[in-house]
Every structure is written in structure tokens, then in C-alpha cells.
Amino acid sequence: MSQSSALLLDLGRLPYNEAWDKQLEVAEMVMAGAPDTLIFVEHPPVLTLGAGFHEQNLLFTPEQLKQKGVDVVRTDRGGDVTYHCPGQLVIYPIFDLTRHGKDLHKWLRDLEETQLAVLAHYGIEGRRFPPHTGAWIGDKKVSAIGVKIKKWVSVHGIAMNCNNAMDGFQLIIPCGIVGYGVTSLSMILGRDVTVDEVKAVTIQAFEQVFDLQFGVV
Secondary structure (H helix, E strand, C coil): CCCEEEEEEEEEECCHHHHHHHHHHHHHHHHCCCCCEEEEEECCCEEEECCCCCHHHECCCHHHHHHCCCEEEECCCCCCEEEECCCEEEEEEECEHHHCCCCHHHHHHHHHHHHHHHHHHCCCCCEEECCEEEEEECCEEEEEEEEEEECCEEEEEEEEECCCCCHHHHHECHHHCCCCEECCHHHHHCCCCCHHHHHHHHHHHHHHHHCEEEEEC
């Protein structure tokens, strides 16, 4: 079976709301028949609150967080609260799910599979941790997932910790999961693993899992 064509859009470093606007713009194009599009971006420090957000998982007030230089944004993705910052690869697959099984649970498992494939590339044995989404290394999450589906087109997506500072996660209970920590590729491998390095591996993982061939926008 031949691979389907898809697009890759690298936004570099961009504030969360600007990237969200770009996601919605691309989603409208995909709904109209454009190819699936994979977006890469890094965000300045920001906490995003998902549809399942619980107040107790935010350990400081929005005013206190603003003083620390951290924005707080409410979103329509699934899940609770998560943290984005430079050094974390944020991956937004704006895909038409009618091309990939038209099944939300399969979609989430496939997104997890891309992250497990990235970890395997580095010789790391990752795992799923149901009922939670994401990719885990032991009892620590390395990759968070939260999505929103509209007309079978997905927005939002994945945040993989590459070489980002981890202190921002102390502002929250990540994803509302008590008793478990977070980690990064750099921490696990004991070397600096950059976002740019992980981008190339991520493209390969998405091509493998979704049988796609990416061209750059």
C-alpha cells in the first residue's frame, strides 16, 4: 500500500494562543480536504487547562503564576492541566480521522504509539499507563496527550519533554495524576537531547504509525 501525502509545518517558538489560532486555521483546511498536517512548535512558559481541569491541580493562583512569568490558558482539549515551555516539543497532528479509522480511542492509542516509537529509537522502553493517556518511562510521564475532535478532524495533541527545565511542573499536579512524576529524554539519557533532534525522530514515527510521507509547507 502506497503512503499518503501529508504536510509538516514547523512554527518554531510561538505563544500558545497564536499557535492555537494557527491550528484552527489548518483544521478548517483539512476539513475542506487538505492533506493531514503535522505542526511542530515550542511555547513560552504556559499552563494550559483542559476540559477536565480541576482547580486543586493548580498549586498557585493565576496572579502568582503571572508574577513567575507563566501564562494560564483555558483550552477545549481533553485532560486536566499541563505545562509547556521551551525545550519541550509540542506536536499538533491536524489529521482527518476518517482517513485513520474514525475511532477516537484508536486515535489516542496511535498517538501513544508514535511516542513509544520515539522512545524505542533511543533504546528506551516506554509504556502506556491506562486509564491515563501519554507515554511513560516507569512511573514518570515523558509525553502528555490531549486532543479535541471536531467533524472528525483532530486539534491539540502531544507534548514531549526533550531538554526543558522541569521546575514548571512543580506549579501543578501534572494532568491531575497524584503520586507520579515527570521526566525528559535528556534526564533519562544523561545528555542534552534537543527539540530539533527529536523532530526528525518524530517525523519517522508518524510516517511509520500512520503510513504517511511528509512534505514541508
